[in-house]
Amino acid sequence: MNRRFYTPREVAEMLGVSTTTVLKLIHDGSLPGIRVSERIYRIPIPAFERFQAGGAAPSFTPQVRRVERLEPLGEGEELPRRRESPVDVIR
Amino acid sequence: MSLDLAGLGRYLVGLTTYVERWGVEIGHLPSLDRDPDDVIGFVIEGRLPATTGPGAEIILRERWSPDAGRWERSEYAYELIDHELASRRAFHQHDSEAFIRRFRVVVHEHCEGVLGSPDRLHYAGLPVLDGYDGARRLLAIWVDPGGISCEGLTCLEA
Numbered sequence: 001m002n003r004r005f006y007t008p009r010e011v012a013e014m015l016g017v018s019t020t021t022v023l024k025l026i027h028d029g030s031l032p033g034i035r036v037s038e039r040i041y042r043i044p045i046p047a048f049e050r051f052q053a054g055g056a057a058p059s060f061t062p063q064v065r066r067v068e069r070l071e072p073l074g075e076g077e078e079l080p081r082r083r084e085s086p087v088d089v090i091r
Numbered sequence: 092m093s094l095d096l097a098g099l100g101r102y103l104v105g106l107t108t109y110v111e112r113w114g115v116e117i118g119h120l121p122s123l124d125r126d127p128d129d130v131i132g133f134v135i136e137g138r139l140p141a142t143t144g145p146g147a148e149i150i151l152r153e154r155w156s157p158d159a160g161r162w163e164r165s166e167y168a169y170e171l172i173d174h175e176l177a178s179r180r181a182f183h184q185h186d187s188e189a190f191i192r193r194f195r196v197v198v199h200e201h202c203e204g205v206l207g208s209p210d211r212l213h214y215a216g217l218p219v220l221d222g223y224d225g226a227r228r229l230l231a232i233w234v235d236p237g238g239i240s241c242e243g244l245t246c247l248e249a
Contacts, residue, residue, distance in 0.1 A: 034231045080190060
């Protein structure tokens with residue numbers, strides 16, 4: 001499996017800032033990071049690349065569309081069957 | 092969480108922007124799809140790029156049911172399909188009546204250590220607060236060096 005994240009220290013080296021600054025960026029929401037434990041964070045590589053590319057993602061106005069039917073969630077999934085009661089089993 | 096139609100639109104835009112900030116490449120901009128019963132649904136589909144290989148898909152689906160001129164999230168399906176590792180993880184709330192009747196749970200999860208051949212059908216889970224929480228949980232699983240593991244999950248069919 002290819003590596004999928006950077007540590008705050010690695011990001012700090014790439015940005016030429018301190019690890020503390022990277023943690024501040026994570027805490028203020030500027031840089032997406034996953035808190036694994038109290039002291040361990042992971043920055044997904046695609047998130048860091050997006051951060052480096054800069055600029056906010058373009059906003060959009062979602063269309064409201066009339067549809068005949070919404071595709072059911074969990075389609076193709078085997079739904080739980082009703083458990084047979086003891087009476088059903090005896091019959 | 093109860094939203095009017097404008098609020099639901101803002102929620103969809105916010106969630107789409109949020110997953111893009113994590114580096115997820117969105118295939119096409121999502122829309123709010125409204126059925127004849129006024130249930131509104133949306134799908135955000137995106138791809139986590141990989142240096143090599145097919146990467147992974149993240150799919151966030153929600154259903155919002157009408158309630159006195161507003162809408163409440165009534166169902167969700169948040170999915171991670173990791174093509175590189177051929178595995179899948181998902182958090183679901185749908186067909187609640189069937190799940191309550193059979194297992195006395197409202198939500199369930201899926202885990203496929205090998206894609207297409209789940210060891211078990213449904214696992215117990217905790218409710219996912221909203222789409223942001225769902226996306227965050229899936230991304231945390233995606234970056235885990237151990238990959239998707241089903242160990243420690245409680246199977247409902249056991």
